[in-house]
Amino acid sequence: MDGRQGGGREPRTPMRADARRSVDALVEGARAVFARDGVDAHVKAIALQAGVGVATLYRHFPRRSDLILAVLESDVDACVEAAHELAAAHPPMDALDLWLDRYCAFVLTKHGLAAALHSDAETFAGLGEQLLERLEPALDALLQATRAAGMTTDAASAMDLLRAVAHLCTPGPAHAAYTRRMIGLLLAGLRYGPLPRPRRTSP
Amino acid sequence: MDGRQGGGREPRTPMRADARRSVDALVEGARAVFARDGVDAHVKAIALQAGVGVATLYRHFPRRSDLILAVLESDVDACVEAAHELAAAHPPMDALDLWLDRYCAFVLTKHGLAAALHSDAETFAGLGEQLLERLEPALDALLQATRAAGMTTDAASAMDLLRAVAHLCTPGPAHAAYTRRMIGLLLAGLRYGPLPRPRRTSP
DNA sequence: CGACGAAATGGAATCGGATTCCACATAGCG
DNA sequence: CGCTATGTGGAATCCGATTCCATTTCGTCG
Known part of the structure; x- marks a missing residue:
């Protein structure tokens, strides 16, 4: 795990403001999409819901489980x-x-x-x-x-x-x-x- | 479910001998592959292990769960x-x-x-x-x-x-x-x- | 205040595996 | 022995996850 935003409370390197916004949007989006489509929801649907690209999703949550955990x-x-x-x-x-x-x-x-x-x-x-x-x-x-x-x-x-x-x-x-x-x-x-x-x- | 070979005991239409052989090989193959690779094993690996083509697998077990159940x-x-x-x-x-x-x-x-x-x-x-x-x-x-x-x-x-x-x-x-x-x-x-x-x- | 470099981003390209299709083979039957 | 319905293999297709990279944005430092 990356440990930068998922589980860790204190990021060593202060995260850039836009990155934090993306992470927050992603977690909220994932919560909504998981609730609607179940845990096997499409990655793209989550990114769409969050209003970011899939690359952004992968940057912050390399594995699907990271996202689940965050939610x-x-x-x-x-x-x-x-x-x-x-x-x-x-x-x-x-x-x-x-x-x-x-x-x-x-x-x-x-x-x-x-x-x-x-x-x-x-x-x-x-x-x-x-x-x-x-x-x-x-x-x-x-x-x-x-x-x-x-x-x-x-x-x-x-x-x-x-x-x-x-x-x-x-x-x-x-x-x-x-x-x-x-x-x-x-x-x-x-x-x-x-x-x-x-x-x-x-x- | 198809009900022809998975759960049902008495097939209405007597199954052709080669088909029965395929089904048996598939079930045995699936047992082996599931034990080795887990339940998410590749469909192809199961067909290979059973010595049949993937189409044969799908004909008899349209859904993965049918195979699991049989095993x-x-x-x-x-x-x-x-x-x-x-x-x-x-x-x-x-x-x-x-x-x-x-x-x-x-x-x-x-x-x-x-x-x-x-x-x-x-x-x-x-x-x-x-x-x-x-x-x-x-x-x-x-x-x-x-x-x-x-x-x-x-x-x-x-x-x-x-x-x-x-x-x-x-x-x-x-x-x-x-x-x-x-x-x-x-x-x-x-x-x-x-x-x-x-x-x-x-x- | 205004560059500059690093970090972040979106979407296109790629990749892998599941599912379907179809031309050919064979069992079962008369 | 030949005919037909059923069964078969493997190639073609499809779909979604993952990666790549040219471009944009943030935050800092002169």
């Missing part, structure tokens, strides 16, 4: 903030549950992009990790609170849960109810701890 | 059989747990293909449903047994679980331990039932 980052930040607010406004277990709901809604909305996060191709390798790592401290704080209250076991880490929910959410918005039910089950498992595994008797 | 079907059948064997050899809860393990291993092995199952594109729409529907009665039998023994609630159906595990497995073989842990949690949730949801206090 997702602002949503992630909103999720992090929601965690703090919920923690302040609710008892630990409720805050945890409600935040998972919030996170789930985020992944559901962006499910097309989220699917790309764990595509098998190298194109997307490690793309999602960066997002999850940003989310991790927020969820970890919620979890620490429920653990301190004796409401959950440590059978799964914050990262574990983040991944699990992200995966559970991939089927798409039509299955929102299903997803929420599965997350509820997962949470109950976390509450009571895993079952003892059976001993294998035959191979 | 997966035999593995699914093995899973169904395993369910029956485990049910006969173990107590209900153990059989369920062990079978989920088996199913998880299957999805993990074919995770590249499994990822395609819930891709957002229409290309793959409904592709996985067919497989899950074949698996569903097998798991349902296992679940009925655990329910009869009072070991699980009906908080999730067989189909629910099938989907959940399939999704949980998508990260890939490297995360096998993680996946198994999450499934354990899910199972514990199923054992004890979901937690009551908190009432929403602020929007």
